[in-house]
Amino acid sequence: xxxxxxxxxxxxxxxxxxxxxxxxxxxxxxxxxxxxxxxxxxxxxxxxxxxxxxxxxxxxxxxxxxxxxxxxxxxxxxxxxxxxxxxxxxxxxxxxxxxxxxxxxxxxxxxxxxxxxxxxxxxxxxxxxxxxxxxxxxxxxxxxxxxxxxxxxxxxxxxxxxxxxxxxxxxxxxxxxxxxxxxxxxxxxxxxxxxxxxxxxxxxxxxxxxxxxxxxxxxxxxxxxxxxxxxxxxxxxxxxxxxxxxxxxxxxxxxxxxxxxxxxxxxxxxxxxxxxxxxxxxxxxxxxxxxxxxxxxxxxxxxxxxxxxxxxxxxxxxxxxxxxxxxxxxxxxxxxxxxxxxxxxxxxxxxxxxxxxxxxxxxxxxxxxxxxxxxxxxxxxxxxxxxxxxxxxxxxxxxxxxxxxxxxxxxxxxxxxxxxxxxxxxxxxxxxxxxxxxxxxxxxxxxxxxxxxxxxxxxxxxxxxxxxxxxxxxxxxxxxxxxxxxxxxxxxxxxxxxxxxxxxxxxxxxxxxxxxxxxxxxxxxxxxxxxxxxxxxxxxxxxxxxxxxxxxxxxxxxxxxxxxxxxxxxxxxxxxxxxxxxxxxxxxxxxxxxxxxxxxxxxxxxxxxxxxxxxxxxxxxxxxxxxxxxxxxxxxxxxxxxxxxxxxxxxxxxxxxxxxxxxxxxxxxxxxxxxxxxxxxxxxxxxxxxxxxxx
Numbered sequence: 001x002x003x004x005x006x007x008x009x010x011x012x013x014x015x016x017x018x019x020x021x022x023x024x025x026x027x028x029x030x031x032x033x034x035x036x037x038x039x040x041x042x043x044x045x046x047x048x049x050x051x052x053x054x055x056x057x058x059x060x061x062x063x064x065x066x067x068x069x070x071x072x073x074x075x076x077x078x079x080x081x082x083x084x085x086x087x088x089x090x091x092x093x094x095x096x097x098x099x100x101x102x103x104x105x106x107x108x109x110x111x112x113x114x115x116x117x118x119x120x121x122x123x124x125x126x127x128x129x130x131x132x133x134x135x136x137x138x139x140x141x142x143x144x145x146x147x148x149x150x151x152x153x154x155x156x157x158x159x160x161x162x163x164x165x166x167x168x169x170x171x172x173x174x175x176x177x178x179x180x181x182x183x184x185x186x187x188x189x190x191x192x193x194x195x196x197x198x199x200x201x202x203x204x205x206x207x208x209x210x211x212x213x214x215x216x217x218x219x220x221x222x223x224x225x226x227x228x229x230x231x232x233x234x235x236x237x238x239x240x241x242x243x244x245x246x247x248x249x250x251x252x253x254x255x256x257x258x259x260x261x262x263x264x265x266x267x268x269x270x271x272x273x274x275x276x277x278x279x280x281x282x283x284x285x286x287x288x289x290x291x292x293x294x295x296x297x298x299x300x301x302x303x304x305x306x307x308x309x310x311x312x313x314x315x316x317x318x319x320x321x322x323x324x325x326x327x328x329x330x331x332x333x334x335x336x337x338x339x340x341x342x343x344x345x346x347x348x349x350x351x352x353x354x355x356x357x358x359x360x361x362x363x364x365x366x367x368x369x370x371x372x373x374x375x376x377x378x379x380x381x382x383x384x385x386x387x388x389x390x391x392x393x394x395x396x397x398x399x400x401x402x403x404x405x406x407x408x409x410x411x412x413x414x415x416x417x418x419x420x421x422x423x424x425x426x427x428x429x430x431x432x433x434x435x436x437x438x439x440x441x442x443x444x445x446x447x448x449x450x451x452x453x454x455x456x457x458x459x460x461x462x463x464x465x466x467x468x469x470x471x472x473x474x475x476x477x478x479x480x481x482x483x484x485x486x487x488x489x490x491x492x493x494x495x496x497x498x499x500x501x502x503x504x505x506x507x508x509x510x511x512x513x514x515x516x517x518x519x520x521x522x523x524x525x526x527x528x529x530x531x532x533x534x535x536x537x538x539x540x541x542x543x544x545x546x547x548x549x550x551x552x553x554x555x556x557x558x559x560x561x562x563x564x565x566x567x568x569x570x571x572x573x574x575x576x577x578x579x580x581x582x583x584x585x586x587x588x589x590x591x592x593x594x595x596x597x598x599x600x601x602x603x604x605x606x607x608x609x610x611x612x613x614x615x616x617x618x619x620x621x622x623x624x625x626x627x628x629x630x631x632x633x634x635x636x637x638x639x640x641x642x643x644x645x646x647x648x649x650x651x652x653x654x655x656x657x658x659x660x661x662x663x664x665x666x667x668x669x670x671x672x673x674x675x676x677x678x679x680x681x682x683x684x685x686x687x688x689x690x691x692x693x694x695x
Contacts, residue, residue: 421479
């Protein structure tokens with residue numbers, strides 16, 4: 001019987017995944033342990049940790065392949081796109097499972113693989129005490145990150161028996177040689193390259209890439225994997241790579257990839273060059289230190305730090321300009337994204353701030369070990385914190401607001417659950433005069449607003465009465481980054497009701513430098529008449545009128561015509577795709593689907609797309625899944641359930657020879673893949689329509 005040809009990869013990302021899988025080397029002990037997990041012979045919760053570049057992501061990809069081959073449902077979460085909050089974790093599960101109701105649970109027997117877990121380390125206590133215990137007993141969980149598990153897992157008598165911790169170590173010399181042989185196309189492996197690679201997969205990849213480009217190997221030798229020497233070697237390799245990069249468009253694209261957490265074609269079109277966006281994206285995707293994920297392309301963190309340090313020293317303006325372009329792109333997109341993208345957008349925003357002129361007062365690492373929440377049951381702890389840090393006078397004011405406006409508190413908590421800081425942002429338009437009178441500073445702020453320009457009906461006037469970190473009066477600190485910076489960004493860009501901010505800041509010497517530095521979006525002007533003195537401490541008053549001092553147009557998305565419906569964000573778009581697939585054969589229901597008005601299908605025309613056009617687009621997207629072996633099962637579930645309707649889901653599952661839970665998972669993942677493909681087309685269509693002169 002003739003051998004069937006291997007289906008061509010559906011996307012460049014598929015080709016990259018296949019190439020990386022073919023070059024998988026070593027990790028025999030870890031693979032054997034994972035196989036024992038699948039057989040129920042090893043602890044079901046496993047922490048994998050190791051430094052950047054050691055191969056955690058590649059190992060998780062191999063786990064995915066093995067688990068799927070064993071018939072398991074695999075739920076993959078890249079934690080770099082999550083906020084450290086239970087709501088964000090649950091939203092990631094909902095997206096993976098296409099479950100829009102309640103608190104989602106992994107199906108029985110499923111495998112949950114979480115990459116870059118260190119970015120949500122603030123959730124570790126919640127996962128241990130509340131979330132993981134409610135999962136089905138045969139669920140397998142692998143959490144991979146740079147930092148080891150909190151010692152509390154090991155000290156707990158229950159978790160210590162069902163959770164394991166493993167540190168990934170460099171490859172052996174034999175494994176490193178095998179890998180370099182595959183990278184060099186079978187050519188002899190230079191012994192100097194083997195020695196300098198120190199068994200670190202990423203470093204070996206960079207050395208092999210330099211060798212293939214004909215570059216001389218650097219003289220540095222990390223020896224036994226010394227991190228400092230390894231960093232020197234990486235920087236030198238990247239410096240040589242940058243010197244060889246003569247194309248200005250490619251250099252600009254690499255700048256954007258360095259400052260942005262993830263890069264998409266629309267981002268490159270807006271920040272580099274519209275006409276070259278596809279080509280530059282493809283070029284970036286092929287670089288040995290770039291990973292392709294569902295959110296776009298991501299530079300390896302270890303490489304990013306080296307690039308940023310090297311290029312800042314050689315050409316400081318390039319990174320600053322790229323950071324500003326990405327920041328403006330994210331700001332213009334902020335009002336357009338949906339609920340599921342809002343968390344990712346916030347992390348993207350805080351991340352890129354370090355490459356802008358406010359980088360010195362923010363630290364993106366704070367979002368890894370801390371999370372935001374409401375007052376909940378911490379009222380006494382909040383008052384005690386203010387008493388310890390600022391004295392009885394301010395503690396009395398805070399106790400008053402705890403009693404009367406608990407909903408206006410935003411708390412920052414450390415991964416251990418410890419209270420790390422608070423922000424009190426009072427909505428003055430909702431506070432009765434007798435309640436406001438108990439805090440004269442808030443009364444003065446409200447009087448100032450009413451005297452200068454009273455809020456319009458429905459308008460919002462906020463008094464940021466206090467921003468207090470539990471430990472630091474200097475910047476950056478976790479409370480300023482998460483509680484102050486992120487909240488203020490969301491208010492500036494997303495709250496259409498926002499008209500006034502009056503903020504009290506301490507110490508004044510620091511805040512007098514901070515507010516003017518945020519000159520593009522979140523600036524405020526000192527108003528000495530509002531200053532407040534409590535227990536001998538001066539709190540400066542800073543004022544912003546959004547009506548008279550609006551954000552500049554280059555930070556706002558293009559306005560849509562009044563005759564057009566608002567275009568949905570990514571989460572609403574995905575929901576519309578799922579509904580359209582379910583309604584594929586029902587004209588009346590499909591006619592009301594918002595996809596008919598989307599840019600990719602209707603071209604921003606006033607008239608919606610025809611039902612025939614919508615069905616054809618959905619059918620093409622489902623058929624595309626059949627071209628990739630890993631997606632064929634998703635294609636079959638969608639095709640037999642919705643595109644050729646008639647049979648009940650239980651009957652389709654039986655026809656496909658699948659357990660019902662597995663079938664439902666295939667159906668959900670198939671709809672997710674279709675939504676992702678169509679969303680990429682939608683983003684490109686919107687970018688084209690919003691760019692003057694684009695053909």
